[in-house]
Amino acid sequence: MVEVHKVSGAAFDGNVYLVLDERPILVDAGMMAGPTLKNIKKYIDPTKIEMIILTHCHHDHSGAAPAIKEATGAKILLSDKEVGCVGDDLTTVAYLFGQEAPEYKVDGLLTEGMVIDLGKWKLDVMETPGHSQGSICLYEKSEKILFSGDTVFPDGNIGRTDMYGGDTSALVGSVERLTKLDVKTMYPGHMEITSKDVDRQIQMSLRFAKSVL
Numbered sequence: 001m002v003e004v005h006k007v008s009g010a011a012f013d014g015n016v017y018l019v020l021d022e023r024p025i026l027v028d029a030g031m032m033a034g035p036t037l038k039n040i041k042k043y044i045d046p047t048k049i050e051m052i053i054l055t056h057c058h059h060d061h062s063g064a065a066p067a068i069k070e071a072t073g074a075k076i077l078l079s080d081k082e083v084g085c086v087g088d089d090l091t092t093v094a095y096l097f098g099q100e101a102p103e104y105k106v107d108g109l110l111t112e113g114m115v116i117d118l119g120k121w122k123l124d125v126m127e128t129p130g131h132s133q134g135s136i137c138l139y140e141k142s143e144k145i146l147f148s149g150d151t152v153f154p155d156g157n158i159g160r161t162d163m164y165g166g167d168t169s170a171l172v173g174s175v176e177r178l179t180k181l182d183v184k185t186m187y188p189g190h191m192e193i194t195s196k197d198v199d200r201q202i203q204m205s206l207r208f209a210k211s212v213l
């Protein structure tokens with residue numbers, strides 16, 4: 001059975017998920033490598049991690065990516081639309097956290113329709129712009145799992161669109177796409193993991209997004 005563990009450990013950090021399939025990966029990296037690596041070690045030797053898939057370039061999701069890459073040897077994957085943000089304090093919103101955006105090399109580009117084969121799970125890459133220009137979600141069809149990044153959160157919440165690259169009408173379109181999925185468990189970029197009537201929660205997010213258009 002594939003296991004998913006939330007391994008982020010620092011306050012204000014985005015959620016970091018360790019997915020333990022035949023090819024172990026991280027979804028997002030957070031901004032504090034130390035506590036996250038410590039948590040990863042509870043489950044696996046960190047050098048076994050093959051990829052760090054970033055849902056978007058924001059600092060609270062990506063800031064620790066180069067340090068975690070150095071500790072694990074994992075490859076960093078990011079949307080082709082956000083590669084240009086790497087190292088930039090404004091577009092990664094590192095300035096909001098009083099930090100500088102680290103420079104790093106992106107090893108692979110994420111694009112719509114790509115399938116990331118982890119062994120048992122196949123993650124479909126969906127481009128879901130709105131919170132940022134190149135935000136992505138990952139959907140696992142057979143288990144109905146959604147890694148929603150900062151596009152939608154539990155209880156009808158949505159990612160903010162008032163930062164660089166944000167676009168509320170694009171977000172509405174992206175959330176609309178997510179309402180067409182069947183989701184059993186959602187792993188959001190912030191807040192808690194949820195398995196309770198998730199399709200309804202995403203419908204609520206769509207209504208909310210439309211209401212702020």
Ligand SMILES: [Zn+2]
Pocket residue numbers: 056058131150
């Ligand atoms: Zn974000």
